[in-house]
Amino acid sequence: MDHVKGGGRVCNQQQLQQQQQISASSTTIADQEDMMMMMMDLRRGPWTVEEDFTLINYIAHHGEGRWNSLARCAGLKRTGKSCRLRWLNYLRPDVRRGNITLEEQLLILELHSRWGNRWSKIAQHLPGRTDNEIKNYWRTRVQKHAKQLKCDVNSKQFKDTMRYLWMPRLVERIQAAAAAGANSSTAARATAATATTTSNSNYHQGNTSMVADVGSGGQVILPQASTYGGRVTMNPSRSTSYTPENSSTPASSDSFTAQFSPVSDLTDCYNYPVKQSNNQDYYQANNQLSYGETLTSPTGYFNQALDFHLMEQNNAWMDGGDVSDNLWNDEDAWFFQQQLNSNTFN
DNA sequence: AACCCGCTCAACCGCCCATGC
DNA sequence: TGCATGGGCGGTTGAGCGGGT
Numbered sequence: 001m002d003h004v005k006g007g008g009r010v011c012n013q014q015q016l017q018q019q020q021q022i023s024a025s026s027t028t029i030a031d032q033e034d035m036m037m038m039m040m041d042l043r044r045g046p047w048t049v050e051e052d053f054t055l056i057n058y059i060a061h062h063g064e065g066r067w068n069s070l071a072r073c074a075g076l077k078r079t080g081k082s083c084r085l086r087w088l089n090y091l092r093p094d095v096r097r098g099n100i101t102l103e104e105q106l107l108i109l110e111l112h113s114r115w116g117n118r119w120s121k122i123a124q125h126l127p128g129r130t131d132n133e134i135k136n137y138w139r140t141r142v143q144k145h146a147k148q149l150k151c152d153v154n155s156k157q158f159k160d161t162m163r164y165l166w167m168p169r170l171v172e173r174i175q176a177a178a179a180a181g182a183n184s185s186t187a188a189r190a191t192a193a194t195a196t197t198t199s200n201s202n203y204h205q206g207n208t209s210m211v212a213d214v215g216s217g218g219q220v221i222l223p224q225a226s227t228y229g230g231r232v233t234m235n236p237s238r239s240t241s242y243t244p245e246n247s248s249t250p251a252s253s254d255s256f257t258a259q260f261s262p263v264s265d266l267t268d269c270y271n272y273p274v275k276q277s278n279n280q281d282y283y284q285a286n287n288q289l290s291y292g293e294t295l296t297s298p299t300g301y302f303n304q305a306l307d308f309h310l311m312e313q314n315n316a317w318m319d320g321g322d323v324s325d326n327l328w329n330d331e332d333a334w335f336f337q338q339q340l341n342s343n344t345f346n
Numbered sequence: 347a348a349c350c351c352g353c354t355c356a357a358c359c360g361c362c363c364a365t366g367c
Numbered sequence: 368t369g370c371a372t373g374g375g376c377g378g379t380t381g382a383g384c385g386g387g388t
Contacts, residue, residue: 066373066374117378119377
């Protein structure tokens with residue numbers, strides 16, 4: 001599986017000339033790249049634990065950036081790109097892994113309807129999630145459903161299905177989960193998560209456009225849950241604006257304030273039952289690293305009125321399995337198909 | 347038990363843009 | 368202005384896994 005290429009690292013004029021000869025004689029770009037990989041003694045394929053440690057240690061001491069020289073200086077036989085990708089998508093301490101929650105699904109659908117396949121832009125608004133993960137989610141889950149409905153994922157039909165059926169249903173389930181969490185939690189916690197489930201009728205009536213509103217100051221405000229049909233009371237004590245100033249996540253000028261708010265409280269992070277990435281082990285095992293102390297809590301980002309701690313603790317569907325599939329059962333599929341057949345949306 | 351098939355996701359690829367010289 | 372380099376982004380691939388037969 002490991003594609004360890006032979007050959008020595010290019011470090012002198014003679015080897016540079018060798019490289020040039022290889023470039024001149026190779027027939028395809030792929031051939032040239034293979035030969036270059038061989039010359040540079042570069043590795044491809046899955047990363048080993050040792051490589052991960054090396055990269056983490058190096059970045060802990062020297063910071064990120066200048067990936068090509070970083071790879072060289074760290075002694076990693078990888079391309080700079082490969083190191084960057086490994087760090088950003090997997091090793092970064094604040095990478096949030098595990099099931100995409102309903103709230104995240106809703107946000108992805110919303111943002112995708114707004115920006116299309118701008119995965120990195122979408123990822124900026126799902127703290128801890130990588131563009132790769134969101135892209136994979138879209139391709140494996142959303143496109144699968146489009147396929148089931150026998151329509152193109154970019155078709156108006158499918159977009160309408162998402163807008164008028166799928167998203168309201170998500171909101172419903174989020175609210176139901178929040179209510180269930182509130183009911184089964186302590187009174188103190190319950191007061192912090194006041195959510196009232198209503199029908200989603202006003203979603204259909206009042207919100208024909210799912211495009212997020214641009215608020216003053218260049219901030220984009222995700223349609224409130226009430227816009228989708230529910231009346232959700234926010235928890236003002238925990239909700240702060242998601243702005244470049246207080247977020248560890250890069251935020252563009254059209255940042256979401258939304259209900260998803262960052263809280264820089266590390267304690268939240270580790271009380272949270274979310275599946276942490278494997279790299280948590282690395283950090284625990286390596287006391288030299290101090291990244292965790294300065295991290296923004298992944299959970300903090302989601303401390304909106306819907307108390308996700310409670311939701312995940314009190315709902316089995318959050319703990320495992322494919323939550324996206326849960327909201328797309330046979331009954332739904334049949335119903336959606338009927339809607340499509342009857343052109344309800346037109 | 348063996349095989350097949352579909353799904354997931356880490357990793358790679360190719361392209362493009364920004365920056366520096 | 369043109370070129371080289373670094374880095375980011377979206378698209379694609381394929382190993383590994385689990386479920387079904």
